[in-house]
Amino acid sequence: MPATSLADWLRSVSDDALAALLRSRRDLATPPPSDTTVLATRAGAPGSVSRACENLDTFALAVLDALVLAGADTEAVTLDDIAGLVGAPVRAAVDLLRERAIAWGDDENLRVLPAAKEVAGSYPAGLGAPSAALDGADVAALIAETGEDERALLNTLAAGPPIGRTRDAATTLPLDQAVTPVQRLLARGLLTRRDGGTVELPRQAGIALRGGHAFSEETLVEPELPLNPHQPSTVDQTAAGEALEFVRVLETLLTAWSRTPPPVLKAGGLGVRELRKLARDLDVDETRAILLAELAVGSGLVADSQTTSPEWVPTTLTDSWLASAPAQRWITVAQAWLDLPRLPGLAGQRDAKDRPLAPLAEDLRRPLAPATRRRVLRTLADLPRGCGVKSPDELVRVLAWRAPRRGGRLRDEIVRWTMAEATAVGMVALGALTTAAGALLEDDRATALSEMGDALPKPVDQVLVQADLTVVAPGPLEAELAAEIQAVADIESAGHATVYRVTETSVRRALDTGRTAGELHELFSTRSATPVPQSLTYLIDDVARRHGRLRGGVAGCFLRCDDEVLVAEVLAHAGAGDLELRKIAPTVLISPLPLAEVLDGLRAAGFAPAAEGPDGTVFDLRPSGRRVPARARPARRVVTPEPGFAPEQLTAVLAHLRAGDKAAGSRRGAAVRLPGGGGADTSSTLALLTKATLERRQVWIGFVDSHGTATQRVVTPVRVGGGVVEGSDQERYPLHRITSAALVEDDI
Incomplete structure (x- = not known):
């Protein structure tokens, strides 16, 4: 006899089938249902049914629409009826719907939950309501009589x-x-007339126009995903180049914000003006600047200073990150992006109140973003190694077919954002997932670090110095050489080959740090693969000859010089009054202003002073940048595509469910209820439980579990005492939680 309700059908299925249901619909088991009736009620709730449909592909949803069209929410239909509507074999999809308790019954008595009608919407399969006028009519013949303009409509x-x-x-x-x-x-x-301005295509006509089925054939087939094959090494090396550039620009951001941290908006986030300045300083577009800022904060390298006038300031983690190898820097950033519970792509869009969403603002938080990101990357990981998609739009179509109800209104945009961000970070190149990214996706950081280290260009130990005073680095420089070149030259253009330019200002900057002209000559002569041009030698000597002749120290501050003529020239300059300079000796001037301010003023006037330490040596006055303590970060939780129950949890829930069914189906004698519905022990209840213990009889008890949920059980008590009833199943039931009890009749 076929089951007449979902609860009856669930009672008839095996424990394995129930386990599969609970694994696919975790919300049904929280808290554990007291019996199958409660489980069926939860399974039929519209919200739960909607969530259960999020992971269904287009074909399975089409079968669900067909069940609704066939009226399976009110009466049983057959599997053949549904196959005829769909126009394709549907057993696998129906089995999937049955596994998730969206549909139930055997092949001859298929039913669907009433809530499925809400999921299908007002027009299941995009078809209108049936018209009574067309019942029994030859709809195809009527359509054949129409004209060309009517057929188009x-x-x-x-x-x-x-x-x-x-x-x-x-x-x-x-x-x-x-x-x-x-x-x-x-x-x-x-056509049927709905009101004075609306018409509707009857369902019979819609099916006839679709070839006799409820769906066109092309909508039921997953779109092909065109691929471009590449050598895996090409993909890895291309991505490594992008990763190196991303890390370099992030380093520039940290350096810039160390010197001048941008303010935090009152509502949180980064202002439009600061974002535009950041994009201009980094020489990137605003989209890339937003991603850089989000990952700087997301990886803990930047934080809100949380002061009276809060600013975005690099944290103490920045120094260790800057001192790390490029591969280690990349893995920190890539892991932060993979786990980022935010959508940087939302920045710049408008919220429900038509206000722009600011980068780094709380409005960009989306807890499900990491799972969505991993879904896109896992799709790439399933492709043959080295193969990439030809365009993100084709990937969008495939993922939309596989889960059309997942992701909401941003479903397609999130896929595009993920591909663009993954490419920028260096996890995807040429539309393919890199080897390092694949390892990181499986939470294998050691392999990811090793693979990225192998793919990155090897550091070079020489540069090319040219006659126009430019220095070309043909690849990433060794850390020590990079620091020396950056001290004496400014970056003119960055990329796989970085171009530096040596200027009078940059040479003076190097001398300010304590380097000598001889050390600079040695740097270029030993590290340049090309002959050092005379113009560079002359520039270094000329700046060094003038550098440091005028010395400044801290008093308010002082200036000293062995050349009395130069001291007089400084004092006679128009800017001397602004700097409040005054002579205290033929070779010494003092000022109440800070030394850094005086030196900057003199340099603007054309002089080349240097700062002097207490021991007379030159030292660098430039600030090293602000830092704030790094925030404690929560432990990282590995995101799995389909989190499931532990086997012991599932076993416990099933046992709880079956025990509740047994209790609900038991035939009970007169019940003993505790005063007030529970909480106080009584002699009658103890007498009943003691009698059952002596006679080895089953007892039906109603009690409130640890979740506060009223439930029922049939137990065979083996001991009563100490405020606890212990059953033969080794379960213990506190007496103060038992609300009623009754002996189970022997003839059940």
């Missing part, structure tokens, strides 16, 4: 939705008086 409505707005719906005319296509179709019964 019918085809448009058949593609869905089946509703159209038109003034011609105001009146219904006989066919011989109809003038417009809408009027003629209304007269033929191929």
Whole structure:
């Protein structure tokens, strides 16, 4: 006899089937249902059904629509009925729906949950309501009689939705008086009038226009994903170049914010002006600047200073990150992006109140973002190694077919954002997932670090010095050489080959740090693969000759110089008054202003002073940058695509469920209830439990579990005492939680 309700059907299935249901719909088991009736009630809730459909592909949802079209929410239908509507074999999809308790019953008595009608929407399969006027009519023959303009209108409505707005719906005319296509179709019964301005294509006509089925054939087949094959090494090396550039620009951001931290908006986030300045300083577009800022904060390298006037300031983690090898820097950033519970792509869009969403603001937080990101990357990981998608839009179509109800209104945009961000970070190149990214996706950081280290260009130990005073680094420089070159030259253009330019200012900067002209000559002569041009030698000597002749120290500050003529020249300069300089000796000037301010003023006036330490040596006055303590970060949780129950949890829930069913189906004698519904022990209850213990009889008990949920059990008590009833199943039931009890009749 077929089951008459979902609860009856669930009671009849095996424990394995129930386990599969609970694994696919975790919300049904939280808290554990007291019996199958409660489980069935939860399974039929509209919210739960909607969540259960999020992971269904387009074909499975089409079968669900077909069940709704066939009226399976009110009466049983057959598997053949559904196959006829869909126009394809549907057993696998129906089995999937049954596994998730969205549909139930055998092949001859299929039913679907009433809530599935809400999931299907107003127009299941994009079809309108059936028309009584077309019952038994030859709809195909009626359509064949229509003209070309009428057929075009019918085809448009058949593609869905089946509703159209038109003034011609105001009146219904006989066919011989109809003038417009809408009027003629209304007269033929191929359109129905809903109101004075709306017409609807009847379901029978829609099915006929689709070839006799509820769905067009192409919508039921997953779109092909065109691929571009590449050598894995090419993909890895291309991504490594992008990763190196991303890390370099992030380093520039940290350096810039160390010197001048941007303010935090009152509402949180980064302001438009600061974002534009950041993009300009980094020489990137605003989209890339947003991603850099989000990952700087997401990886803990930058934090809100949380002061009276809060600013975005690099943390103490920045120094160790800057001192790390490029591969280690990359893995910190890539892991932060993979686990980032935010959507940087939302920045710049507008919220429900038409206010722009700011980067780093709380409005960009989306807890499900990491799972969505990993879904996209796992799709790439499933492709043959080295193969990449030809375009993100083709990947969007495939993922939309596989889960059309997942992701909401941003479903397709998130895929595009993920591909763009993964490419920028260096996890994807040429549309393919890199080897390092694949390892990181499996939480194998050691392999990811090793693979990225192998893919990155090897550091070079020489540069090319050219006659125009530019220095070309043909690849990433060794850390020590990079620091020396950056001290004496400014980056003119960055990329796989970085170009530096040596200027008078940059040479003076190097001398300010304590380097000598001899050390600079040695740097270029030993590290340049090309001959050092004379122009560079002359520049270094000329700046060094003038550098440091004028010395400044801290008093307010002082200036000293062995050349009395130069001291007089400084004192006579128009800017001397602004610097409040005054002579205290033929070779010494002092000022109440800070030394850094005085030196900057003199340099602007054309002089080349140097800062002097207490021991007379030159030292660098430039600030090293601000730092704030790094924030404690929560332990990282590995995101799995389908989190499941531990086997022991699942076993416990099933045992709880079956025990509840047994109790609900037990035939009970007169019940003993505790005063007030529970909480106090009574002699009658103890007497009943003691009698059952002596006679080895089963007892039905109602109690409140640790979750506060009222439930029931059938137990065979083996001991009563100490405020606890102990059953033969080794379960213990506190007496103060038992609300009622009754002996189970022997003839059940």
